Amino acid sequence: MQKEILYLKIATIIEEQITSGTLKTGDKLPSIRTVQKIYNVSINTVKQAFLELESKSLIASRPKSGYYVSRGFQSNLALPSMRQLKLSEKEKAPEDLISKVFNTFTDKNITQFSLGVTDKSMLPIAKLNKGVIKILRNLEDSGTAYEPAQGNINLRRNVAKWSFTWDGHLNEEDIVTTSGALNALLYSLMTVTNPGDTIAIESPVYFGILQMIKSLGLHIIELPTHPVTGVAIEDLKKVLPKIKACCLVSNFNNPIGSCMPEENKKEVVQLLTLHNIPLIEDDLYGDIFFGTNRPKPCKAFDEEEIVMWCGSVSKTLAPGYRVGWVAPGKFKEKLIRQKLIQTLSSPPLYQEVIADFMEHGRYDHHLRTLRNTLYTNYLHFQRTIENHFPENTKISKPQGGFVLWLELDPKIDTALLYDIAIQHKISFAPGRMFTQHDQYNNCMRLNFAVKWDEKTENSLKKLGQLIKQQL
Amino acid sequence: MQKEILYLKIATIIEEQITSGTLKTGDKLPSIRTVQKIYNVSINTVKQAFLELESKSLIASRPKSGYYVSRGFQSNLALPSMRQLKLSEKEKAPEDLISKVFNTFTDKNITQFSLGVTDKSMLPIAKLNKGVIKILRNLEDSGTAYEPAQGNINLRRNVAKWSFTWDGHLNEEDIVTTSGALNALLYSLMTVTNPGDTIAIESPVYFGILQMIKSLGLHIIELPTHPVTGVAIEDLKKVLPKIKACCLVSNFNNPIGSCMPEENKKEVVQLLTLHNIPLIEDDLYGDIFFGTNRPKPCKAFDEEEIVMWCGSVSKTLAPGYRVGWVAPGKFKEKLIRQKLIQTLSSPPLYQEVIADFMEHGRYDHHLRTLRNTLYTNYLHFQRTIENHFPENTKISKPQGGFVLWLELDPKIDTALLYDIAIQHKISFAPGRMFTQHDQYNNCMRLNFAVKWDEKTENSLKKLGQLIKQQL
Numbered sequence: 027m028q029k030e031i032l033y034l035k036i037a038t039i040i041e042e043q044i045t046s047g048t049l050k051t052g053d054k055l056p057s058i059r060t061v062q063k064i065y066n067v068s069i070n071t072v073k074q075a076f077l078e079l080e081s082k083s084l085i086a087s088r089p090k091s092g093y094y095v096s097r098g099f100q101s102n103l104a105l106p107s108m109r110q111l112k113l114s115e116k117e118k119a120p121e122d123l124i125s126k127v128f129n130t131f132t133d134k135n136i137t138q139f140s141l142g143v144t145d146k147s148m149l150p151i152a153k154l155n156k157g158v159i160k161i162l163r164n165l166e167d168s169g170t171a172y173e174p175a176q177g178n179i180n181l182r183r184n185v186a187k188w189s190f191t192w193d194g195h196l197n198e199e200d201i202v203t204t205s206g207a208l209n210a211l212l213y214s215l216m217t218v219t220n221p222g223d224t225i226a227i228e229s230p231v232y233f234g235i236l237q238m239i240k241s242l243g244l245h246i247i248e249l250p251t252h253p254v255t256g257v258a259i260e261d262l263k264k265v266l267p268k269i270k271a272c273c274l275v276s277n278f279n280n281p282i283g284s285c286m287p288e289e290n291k292k293e294v295v296q297l298l299t300l301h302n303i304p305l306i307e308d309d310l311y312g313d314i315f316f317g318t319n320r321p322k323p324c325k326a327f328d329e330e331e332i333v334m335w336c337g338s339v340s341k342t343l344a345p346g347y348r349v350g351w352v353a354p355g356k357f358k359e360k361l362i363r364q365k366l367i368q369t370l371s372s373p374p375l376y377q378e379v380i381a382d383f384m385e386h387g388r389y390d391h392h393l394r395t396l397r398n399t400l401y402t403n404y405l406h407f408q409r410t411i412e413n414h415f416p417e418n419t420k421i422s423k424p425q426g427g428f429v430l431w432l433e434l435d436p437k438i439d440t441a442l443l444y445d446i447a448i449q450h451k452i453s454f455a456p457g458r459m460f461t462q463h464d465q466y467n468n469c470m471r472l473n474f475a476v477k478w479d480e481k482t483e484n485s486l487k488k489l490g491q492l493i494k495q496q497l
Numbered sequence: 498m499q500k501e502i503l504y505l506k507i508a509t510i511i512e513e514q515i516t517s518g519t520l521k522t523g524d525k526l527p528s529i530r531t532v533q534k535i536y537n538v539s540i541n542t543v544k545q546a547f548l549e550l551e552s553k554s555l556i557a558s559r560p561k562s563g564y565y566v567s568r569g570f571q572s573n574l575a576l577p578s579m580r581q582l583k584l585s586e587k588e589k590a591p592e593d594l595i596s597k598v599f600n601t602f603t604d605k606n607i608t609q610f611s612l613g614v615t616d617k618s619m620l621p622i623a624k625l626n627k628g629v630i631k632i633l634r635n636l637e638d639s640g641t642a643y644e645p646a647q648g649n650i651n652l653r654r655n656v657a658k659w660s661f662t663w664d665g666h667l668n669e670e671d672i673v674t675t676s677g678a679l680n681a682l683l684y685s686l687m688t689v690t691n692p693g694d695t696i697a698i699e700s701p702v703y704f705g706i707l708q709m710i711k712s713l714g715l716h717i718i719e720l721p722t723h724p725v726t727g728v729a730i731e732d733l734k735k736v737l738p739k740i741k742a743c744c745l746v747s748n749f750n751n752p753i754g755s756c757m758p759e760e761n762k763k764e765v766v767q768l769l770t771l772h773n774i775p776l777i778e779d780d781l782y783g784d785i786f787f788g789t790n791r792p793k794p795c796k797a798f799d800e801e802e803i804v805m806w807c808g809s810v811s812k813t814l815a816p817g818y819r820v821g822w823v824a825p826g827k828f829k830e831k832l833i834r835q836k837l838i839q840t841l842s843s844p845p846l847y848q849e850v851i852a853d854f855m856e857h858g859r860y861d862h863h864l865r866t867l868r869n870t871l872y873t874n875y876l877h878f879q880r881t882i883e884n885h886f887p888e889n890t891k892i893s894k895p896q897g898g899f900v901l902w903l904e905l906d907p908k909i910d911t912a913l914l915y916d917i918a919i920q921h922k923i924s925f926a927p928g929r930m931f932t933q934h935d936q937y938n939n940c941m942r943l944n945f946a947v948k949w950d951e952k953t954e955n956s957l958k959k960l961g962q963l964i965k966q967q968l
Binding site for chain 2: 143146149151155169170209220241344366370371375
């Protein structure tokens, strides 16, 4: 048989397995070497077969992991729509809804699609524990003393070093450590705003950011945000004269999944620099990318030090450690004062543990596994939603992070649907939680950083059924 | 020899040793049993001799510890004076001075009378480390997960139980855990005030509280405070119509050392209750008392739940752990929301370690030792200051905590003196740091929770000399 026909034959066999459902979206393909042995062909022939399948978007390669069935990427479901800029519309905080959803957080019988955390099965808990024991032995004063307010030097050094993954040129002096990324945001906001000021944010937006900004007596302008390219720059331009700061989740936005293209990031930074408006950038999902490279944050294009780049390990390693950081640019001294005033210093132990974890390559290693797990979950979710949710369901296509944003038929009210779902022990985050206006009532956020097993799959199918029943 | 003469004879011998300087203020006397053996007399005779010396204020007993030379208590030095209420005087924050003093905090060659922390030699570091290892083994998810925002249940339970030491009737539901007492204050302030409101505080006041209140956009009224009885209630009455909240360090105030008498506490709580004004009470020194009982906080007299009682182990166990709490009374739900918005949750590990330390009696045991050490240091400081500082030095006489407030000759400017002292590797906290007005320029705060050794003693003597040279 001719080589060309050979590779096509193999490709066809695999394609049939995919279309028949033998191989499901998210499944891992056998390795090149395994396929080679099965069909007794050359490695190049297998590679060519895989290339053929990849060109048809049937499979996708994950760096250093292998090939996965990626049929979900060719999703027939549309993207969620972008809303209009609402400048004069009345505000109404979604507090009651948030409280209701929070109240079910600790119930372990509920399938928690609502949480914004990584399932503990994906965290390197045993390795972290070893780190704690090791650090405890070597830590000066065993971590009982105060640290300088800027934070642990080893953590700052490693976060700075880690910035090479996105072409960053940070050094340890540029970083201030915080109690998680949310705390970094708080310090940043308190550093560059006064009560009564207005902040521009993406819409929909993580409700924690909404609540924090409101609690500081600040006003909010929600900017329309595209599910792929992120914040609408034209709308940002319109509100520049009104705002004191801008706050963006530029990479794998929670909840909408957008990742701003580099040229957009550059343009936003240039715009804000020109108007002397600080950009608070929450980059806590940047390390969880499905592609080949970590997307750069806006900070990478920050020539005038106006970007306050915030991050943490709460989404990748240990939420409970409360370890985060900010590179506050030219606002550093003022921000350190804020931290000093509010909490004096951060506990050194966990900062050292995380620094050590990064230093010795364990963070990098863990991230590879985590990304593969999350990517596979993402494909499983896409496939299940495509097969079991109504056909007019719109869905985001994030290239990283671990949340999906769904826009359902306009007749569906997800706040009401929540009450029904919770009776079936299924929880999700209704869209209304992610805005201060009366919108996104037919939307929901699903967390796919849960363990993918039969229970999860059935819960997701059931959710689709419940939506269909409502129509 | 007759019994009466016998006990007097022993008392006279010891008295002569004290007046000759063989026994110095702060020194521990031999135990009753030792003295009994030396003089071959009955225990009762020794007890009578000690009573005689106690009646002359030459020695003082410390519960479960023994007798100490306490001649310093009969100090010839006067108490610092109380200032007038300043309502119209201009404000000027002492930021530059604070920064200057903070810059020398980490220099280990400097004798740090300026710090507000306990020397690490007084902390039970080895025992705490054991606790960390133990807890780490048993902690759910090894502490990597988020906790409910109200905080760790075991810590809340133990803090509530511990309140029996001051007749408190708190239960675990009354407590919210925080990142140190300062953080508890921050949440409390943000819960009951809005920017532009006015807060009444003691004067002088710990500069961290001053800075925090200002950073929230609040105004401050400094209330005259007596070095023994605390805040002037008459002045508080005058400002009631102007204030939104009151913030007091009722027990062993930092820096002035006052401990409000119970009747004052009761009166203040009644007054504030009547006017519906929340009292934020920072009780972080209450467990470090020199007398026989822990002084009650204002919270003990709080019938209408208006007192937000804040505490921590930062002064007694481990500053770097950042473990604190607040019993926010009727403002609990609002305060939990503040915590949730700002940091989501606190790391569980250290909270569990402290809870375990309290639960198994180790906190109680450690406090006994710590109090004895600090009391002895206090006597050493009193004696050295009386002997080596100018005669017109006024000095506080705190019955707990670990700071002294000195008022020097009006010609002395302690901000200038600081520059001279630091050249001699001695640091203290100039009085101007503890007020927003132009006052206390001839005052200083000294931390006596330092290791008492020859270097410390010489530094303190040198400081006295430097002051004398300035006159």
